[in-house]
Amino acid sequence: MKNVKKIISAALITLFATSLIGCNMIEKTPEGIAKTEVAKVFDTKITKGQIEAQLPGVIKQLQTQYGANYTTNTDAMTELTTQKQKVLAGLINEEIITYKAKELKLVPSDAKLNAEINKQLLEIKKSLGTDAKYKAALTQAGVTEEALKARIKPSVIQDALKTETTKNVKVTDADAKAYYNANLALYSTKPNTIHLAHILVKTEAEAIAIKKRLDAGEDFAKLAKEKGTDGTKAAGGELGTFKFDDTSMDATFMAAAVKVPAGKVSTPVKTQFGYHLIKDVARTNYPAKKFEVVKAEVEKTLLAKNKETAWTAAMTKWTTQANVTKIDKNL
Known part of the structure; x- marks a missing residue:
């Protein structure tokens, strides 16, 4: 009798283990992976499949930059993870917006949605010039026209919700x-200009050390040639002359640059490129x-x-x- 119980127990253990293996196999199929939950918003699941659906263009870029075996490259996989997180953040916002729009009964009718989607699609086609260029852009991004329409739809819903949410905002x-008094440079009779130079280094500690040497009287151009890390170092950090609202330069850099007093050097300014010491070589200010x-x-x-x-x-x-x-x- 004891042997029978042992056999039954062993069979149950085997059956249980087999069922677990089966579940894992289902989880590892493409369909199972696509259904994997990566986030939940208002009790609505966002799945791995929704993330993957927006990545074909990113993967093409990674393959171009790192080769077909990009998955073995640490930098490539770091970039892929970053892009996945950005897509997820966008999908979370879309779920929040859709939920609130439905709650407030602000989702446009299907007819209005389709009309606006087609309108925006037409604007995209016009911006690209020709139908051939439009199709090439779709191919490069790895999306179909239907997929593009699906991506436009949330923005149309957002516009409706945003319009309602901000309709009572006023300006006295x-x-x-x-605002005018605090931003006189934006309303000058002619565009104000600023002549800039900089020293770009990797760390804040390096920038602070260089600033101390500048404050002690060392020459800016000499230190730029000695310590700079970008293409301007050979010219002593020379950047040229720019309008205050120049958009060709990094926005954080320019916002800091226009605040530097004439002839002075900024404290370290962090941008996507590193740490800058910015010198206002000269500027031209016009009356507002x-x-x-x-x-x-x-x-x-x-x-x-x-x-x-x-x-x-x-x-x-x-x-x-x-x-x-x-x-x-x-x-």
């Missing part, structure tokens, strides 16, 4: 005048236009900023309400 005369002349422009600019602030606040509130959970290991 006092607000407009205060009268407030009355630019009032409408100021109000338009400030209204857009205030609406963006209101939208950001709303999204922050909704994100908290969404009780977002992420499972990064499943990415």
